[in-house]
Amino acid sequence: MGQNRRETEExxxxxxxxxxxxxxxxxxxxxxxxxxxxxxxxxDDLSQETFIRAHRHxxxxxGQASMKTWLLRIARNRWYSYRRxxxxxLVTLPGQLPESEAAESAEAEFLRSELxxxxxxxxxxxxxxxxxxxxxxxxxxxxxxxxxxxxxxxVSAAKTRLLRARRKAAESWEKERGEA
Amino acid sequence: MxxxxxxxxxxxxxxxxxxxxxxxxxxxxxxxKLDTRPKRMRVWRRAGLSxxxxxxxAGIAGLGAGGALDALRQSPPAATxxxxxxxxxxxxxxxxxxxxxxxxxxxxxxxxxLVEAELAIGDSENALPPAAPNLDFAMTEQEASSVQAVMAxxxxxxxxLLLLAPRSWTLETAQVGANGSQIVEYVNPEHPDExxxxxxxxxxxxxxxxxxxxxxxxxxWAERKGFPPSADTxxxxxxxxxxxxxxxGFVRYDRTRPGxxxxxxxxxxxxxxxxxxxxxxxxxxxxxSSAAADVALRFFEANDGAYxxxxxxxxxxxxxxxxxxxxxxxxxxxxxxxxxxAGLKLAALTEADQAVYATAVNGVKPxxxxxxxxxxxxxxxxxxxxxxxxSREEAQRGAEAFGHDFDASLRNEQISDTAPHVLTxxxxxxxxxxxxxxxxxxxxxxxxxxxxxDLDREAKAVGM
Numbered sequence: 001m002g003q004n005r006r007e008t009e010e011x012x013x014x015x016x017x018x019x020x021x022x023x024x025x026x027x028x029x030x031x032x033x034x035x036x037x038x039x040x041x042x043x044d045d046l047s048q049e050t051f052i053r054a055h056r057h058x059x060x061x062x063g064q065a066s067m068k069t070w071l072l073r074i075a076r077n078r079w080y081s082y083r084r085x086x087x088x089x090l091v092t093l094p095g096q097l098p099e100s101e102a103a104e105s106a107e108a109e110f111l112r113s114e115l116x117x118x119x120x121x122x123x124x125x126x127x128x129x130x131x132x133x134x135x136x137x138x139x140x141x142x143x144x145x146x147x148x149x150x151x152x153x154x155v156s157a158a159k160t161r162l163l164r165a166r167r168k169a170a171e172s173w174e175k176e177r178g179e180a
Numbered sequence: 181m182x183x184x185x186x187x188x189x190x191x192x193x194x195x196x197x198x199x200x201x202x203x204x205x206x207x208x209x210x211x212x213k214l215d216t217r218p219k220r221m222r223v224w225r226r227a228g229l230s231x232x233x234x235x236x237x238a239g240i241a242g243l244g245a246g247g248a249l250d251a252l253r254q255s256p257p258a259a260t261x262x263x264x265x266x267x268x269x270x271x272x273x274x275x276x277x278x279x280x281x282x283x284x285x286x287x288x289x290x291x292x293x294l295v296e297a298e299l300a301i302g303d304s305e306n307a308l309p310p311a312a313p314n315l316d317f318a319m320t321e322q323e324a325s326s327v328q329a330v331m332a333x334x335x336x337x338x339x340x341l342l343l344l345a346p347r348s349w350t351l352e353t354a355q356v357g358a359n360g361s362q363i364v365e366y367v368n369p370e371h372p373d374e375x376x377x378x379x380x381x382x383x384x385x386x387x388x389x390x391x392x393x394x395x396x397x398x399x400x401w402a403e404r405k406g407f408p409p410s411a412d413t414x415x416x417x418x419x420x421x422x423x424x425x426x427x428x429g430f431v432r433y434d435r436t437r438p439g440x441x442x443x444x445x446x447x448x449x450x451x452x453x454x455x456x457x458x459x460x461x462x463x464x465x466x467x468x469s470s471a472a473a474d475v476a477l478r479f480f481e482a483n484d485g486a487y488x489x490x491x492x493x494x495x496x497x498x499x500x501x502x503x504x505x506x507x508x509x510x511x512x513x514x515x516x517x518x519x520x521x522a523g524l525k526l527a528a529l530t531e532a533d534q535a536v537y538a539t540a541v542n543g544v545k546p547x548x549x550x551x552x553x554x555x556x557x558x559x560x561x562x563x564x565x566x567x568x569x570x571s572r573e574e575a576q577r578g579a580e581a582f583g584h585d586f587d588a589s590l591r592n593e594q595i596s597d598t599a600p601h602v603l604t605x606x607x608x609x610x611x612x613x614x615x616x617x618x619x620x621x622x623x624x625x626x627x628x629x630x631x632x633x634d635l636d637r638e639a640k641a642v643g644m
Contacts, residue, residue, distance in 0.1 A: 027200040031197060035196065040201065048209050052214060115196060116196060119186070119191050119192065134188065137188075137189075138188040138192035166188060
C-alpha cells in the first residue's frame with residue numbers, strides 16, 4: 001500500500017460523506033460477510049453493524065490500512081462477536097441454531113441465481129478459516145502482512161494457511177468436477 | 181480448469197455475486213440507527229441539577245455567599261463524567277423485597293446491578309462490595325416489575341448506596357467526589373430527557389444553602405448563616421416534614437409546567453448534624469415512568485435517601501451472608517481480590533465490552549473480567565469467566581457440563597481463539613480465555629491455579 005494512496009484515502013475519507021463510503025464499499029463488505037456467514041440475513045445485519053461501528057470510529061481511522069481493509073477488519077470482528085453469541089445460544093438452546101430447511105433452500109436458490117462462477121461455489125463450501133484466507137488474498141488482494149494483521153496470526157502462519165486452503169479448494173474442485 | 185491450472189488471483193478476482201446485495205435499504209437502516217442512537221453524556225449540558233451535581237463533586241464549601249445554585253450555574257463542571265464499571269457482567273442478580281399486601285412471607289424480585297463507582301481522586305483498592313441486604317421496603321408485584329435496583333459501592337472503602345430506578349432505564353454515572361459526595365444517574369434510552377439524578381453531599385456551606393432552598397422554613401436560617409438559598413420556586417412540595425428541632429427533614433415535591441403537568445418529581449432529606457443533604461430528582465416527559473418514579477422516591481423516603489450499605493457487611497464470613505446471591509457476590513469479590521494480588525489486574529466489563537461467555541452452566545451464571553486491559557498492546561485482552569457453585573462437587577460437575585457442551589458446539593469449526601482453559605478449585609469454576617494473538621497465550625494459567633489451590637486448601641481446612 002503506497003504512501004500516496006493512503007494519503008489520498010485519508011483525504012477522501014475526510015471529504016466524502018458517509019453515504020459515499022457505504023456506496024463505495026458496501027458491496028465488498030456484504031460479499032465478504034456472506035462468504036463468512038453463508039447467510040444473507042446475517043450478511044445484511046452484520047454489514048449494517050459494520051458501518052455503524054465504522055461511523056462511530058471514523059475519527060480514529062488514520063489510514064494505516066486502506067479503507068476497504070479497515071472495513072473488512074471491522075466486519076470480521078462483528079462476525080466473530082456474533083459467533084460467540086451464536087455459540088452461547090447453541091449451548092442454551094440445543095437444536096435451535098441450525099437453519100430450517102426453508103432457509104437452506106432460500107440460500108441455495110440465491111447462490112444458484114447469483115453466483116458468478118463455480119469456483120466461488122467451491123470456495124463457499126470450504127471450512128471457515130480456509131474460505132476466509134482464500135477470499136481475502138485472492139479477491140480482496142490483501143498482502144501477507146495485511147492477512148497476518150487481519151487474522152491475528154504470524155506471516156508464516158498466514159502463508160501456511162493459504163497454501164492449505166488452496167490445496168483443499170483444489171482437491172474439492174477436482175472431486176466435484178469428477179463427480180459431475 | 182484443473183487443479184494445476186487454477187489461477188487463484190485471476191479466477192477469484194471477479195466479484196462472487198451478480199448483483200450488489202448491500203442495497204439502499206441496508207444503507208437507510210444504517211442511517212436510521214445512527215439517527216436514533218441515544219446521545220450519551222448529556223448530563224452536563226443541562227443547567228440546574230446536573231450542574232449542581234458537578235459542583236457537589238468539586239466541593240461546595242468555597243462557593244461563598246452568592247447563592248449556591250446561582251454560583252453553580254456560572255461554573256463549568258469540575259469533574260469528568262465517565263461510564264461506571266459494572267461488576268457481574270450485567271444484571272445476573274436479583275434482589276428480593278417483601279411483597280406488599282401479602283401474608284408477610286412473600287417476596288418479589290428486582291434485578292440488581294452492582295456498580296463500582298468512579299473515584300474523583302485516589303486509586304481503587306479493590307475493596308469488597310457490600311453484601312446484598314435484607315430489605316423491609318415492601319412493594320407489589322406490579323411495582324417490582326417497573327423498577328430495577330443499583331448497588332453503587334466505592335472501591336476504596338467498600339461502602340455503598342442502593343437505589344431504585346425505572347426498569348428500562350440505563351445507568352449513566354456512578355461517581356464519588358473528592359469530598360465524599362456521590363452521584364448516581366440513570367437515563368431513559370428511549371427518551372434521553374427523562375433521567376434520574378441522585379446526589380448526596382456532606383459539605384457545610386453547600387448543604388446549608390440547599391436545605392434553605394428545599395425547606396422554606398429554613399430559608400432564613402440559611403441566610404443568616406451566610407449561605408442564602410437559591411430562588412428555586414418551581415418545586416412545589418407534596419409532603420414536607422421535619423423533626424421537632426428541625427435538625428432533620430424530608431420533602432417530596434413536583435415540578436410542573438403549564439400544559440405538560442408534572443415534568444419532574446423529586447425528594448430531599450437533610451440532617452444538620454454531619455451536614456448531610458441527599459437529593460433525588462426524576463425528570464419525566466410523559467406518564468410512562470411515573471409509577472416507577474413514585475416507587476423510587478418512596479424508597480428514598482423510607483431510607484432518608486439511598487439505602488446505606490456499610491463496608492462491614494462485605495467482610496462477614498460465608499455463613500453469615502443473608503442468602504446465596506449475596507454470598508456469590510462476596511465470593512466473586514474474594515477471588516477477584518486474590519487474583520489482583522497475584523498480579524492479574526482484573527477489570528469489570530464496561531458497556532463497550534462484549535461478553536465472551538454469559539451462559540449459565542448448571543444454573544450458575546458467570547462473572548466476566550478483563551485481565552490487564554491497559555497492557556494488552558493492541559491484542560485482545562484475556563478474560564476470565566468465574567462461576568461460583570455451592571460446593572466443590574458442583575463446580576466439578578459444572579466443568580464437565582461446560583466441556584461437553586463446548587466440544588459439541590465447536591465440533592465442526594474449531595477456532596482456537598475461542599477455546600478456554602477450564603480450571604477448578606474449591607467451589608469455583610474458571611474459564612480462562614486467551615488468544616493466539618497473545619505473545620504467550622494462557623500465560624496466567626499457573627497464577628490462577630495457585631489462587632484456586634489456596635482457596636481449595638482453605639475450604640478443606642474449615643470443612644467445606
